[in-house]
Amino acid sequence: MIEAKSLSFEKTVIIGIINSQQDATQSKEYLDELAFLAHTAGGEVLKRFDQKMQTPNPKTFIGSGKIAEVENFVTENEVSTVVFDDELTPAQQGNIEKILRCKILDRTGLILDIFAQRAQTSYARTQVELAQYEYLLPRLKGLWTHLERQRGGIGMRGPGETEIETDRRIVRDKISLLKKKLITIDKQMATQRGNRGALVRVALVGYTNVGKSTLMNVIAKSEVFAENKLFATLDTTVRKVVIGNLPFLLSDTVGFIRKLPTQLVESFKSTLDEVQEADLLLHVVDISHPNFEQHIESVNVILSEIKSLDKPTLMVFNKIDIYEAEPWDETDLIAERSSKHFTIEEWQKTWMHRVNDRALFISALNKENLNAFRERVYAETRKIHITRFPYNHFLYPEGLD
Numbered sequence: 001m002i003e004a005k006s007l008s009f010e011k012t013v014i015i016g017i018i019n020s021q022q023d024a025t026q027s028k029e030y031l032d033e034l035a036f037l038a039h040t041a042g043g044e045v046l047k048r049f050d051q052k053m054q055t056p057n058p059k060t061f062i063g064s065g066k067i068a069e070v071e072n073f074v075t076e077n078e079v080s081t082v083v084f085d086d087e088l089t090p091a092q093q094g095n096i097e098k099i100l101r102c103k104i105l106d107r108t109g110l111i112l113d114i115f116a117q118r119a120q121t122s123y124a125r126t127q128v129e130l131a132q133y134e135y136l137l138p139r140l141k142g143l144w145t146h147l148e149r150q151r152g153g154i155g156m157r158g159p160g161e162t163e164i165e166t167d168r169r170i171v172r173d174k175i176s177l178l179k180k181k182l183i184t185i186d187k188q189m190a191t192q193r194g195n196r197g198a199l200v201r202v203a204l205v206g207y208t209n210v211g212k213s214t215l216m217n218v219i220a221k222s223e224v225f226a227e228n229k230l231f232a233t234l235d236t237t238v239r240k241v242v243i244g245n246l247p248f249l250l251s252d253t254v255g256f257i258r259k260l261p262t263q264l265v266e267s268f269k270s271t272l273d274e275v276q277e278a279d280l281l282l283h284v285v286d287i288s289h290p291n292f293e294q295h296i297e298s299v300n301v302i303l304s305e306i307k308s309l310d311k312p313t314l315m316v317f318n319k320i321d322i323y324e325a326e327p328w329d330e331t332d333l334i335a336e337r338s339s340k341h342f343t344i345e346e347w348q349k350t351w352m353h354r355v356n357d358r359a360l361f362i363s364a365l366n367k368e369n370l371n372a373f374r375e376r377v378y379a380e381t382r383k384i385h386i387t388r389f390p391y392n393h394f395l396y397p398e399g400l401d
């Protein structure tokens, strides 16, 4: 994997479409997220374009009038990168590049680029590299050939730089080699997990940037990297944690996102095995995010893909310190009061009811409600522990002192 030579801020434009499945508010939020992704990768977003259309144009994704508008802006402002919110077909990518004459990325390419930037261990690097090659394979037709390739930067961190003109066969060989390498590592990881004995295993899951690593650091006194960026953490960290004498293993790993590229889900198998083999999931949610309920949905989609949706789960609503309800004007007789106006207490009631009391409301940063959190995790872990070691229930009282 080739790293960026500099992280200079590249002038970036982002583009999305609005269709009947996503209204204007939703599209705005999707583009907000894409802008955050572009920012995480080192880009400076100058402008957003959107277009109302039912299905993307097969040739240029957006319509010809819109693409001309984008072209003008790109030329006038010397934009170097244009990012689309959906996956482009290799043909669309090629066509658009010919028109805009700059680097064209789609959402998947951008996410892969961030992953490439952030993979720390050789294991994570191998996983990302495999996903990059699989993404590259159908796109090998002389893409980006006229671009100055030595420069690096967004979307250029990866096999695209060196392998682009080489034969597909070489890329295929590389893919099978990486797969073999991962199988070997997967086996080692499985053995390692097996060696951890019968300790209860708890996994933090959730959307990216919700505070999983922050919570891990508070609970396990570890030093996992936490940052206000998407996908700050890729590598899995496992710590032994003791609450009220009861030991268990807590793991923190990569977060999920809407439309997580399938190449990534596949190559991050071992990372996701950590979730699959957990006894208890802590599904962390950023309640201060306007879209948090959709985030929960996206996470649940991936959990169900890896057959982990039925696991015992506690919903952990984090960042209550910065939650703000939209102001509600009681005298306004037309506007209806909706969940956007809920107080934290109302959300608490709603979710406690929805998930049968299995919800906690905390601030990992300000350490609010962490005692309640510890109590609850203790109680849940204890339940699982004493099914394995029935004689041990003497050791662990039902509640903490």
Ligand SMILES: Nc1nc2c(ncn2[C@@H]2O[C@H](COP(=O)(O)OP(=O)(O)O)[C@@H](O)[C@H]2O)c(=O)[nH]1
Residues within 6 Å of the ligand: 206, 207, 208, 209, 210, 211, 212, 213, 214, 215, 225, 226, 227, 228, 229, 231, 232, 233, 255, 318, 319, 320, 321, 322, 362, 363, 364, 365, 366
């Ligand atoms: N205000 C506030 N910010 C938080 C809280 N927990 C985490 N954060 C911030 O949210 C950002 C993402 O946190 P991180 O732990 O890296 O999220 P992860 O991607 O889920 O692991 C960081 O800037 C944290 O400081 C919280 O309870 N309140």
Ligand SMILES: [Mg+2]
Residues within 6 Å of the ligand: 212, 213, 214, 225, 226, 232, 233, 253, 255
């Ligand atoms: Mg993290």
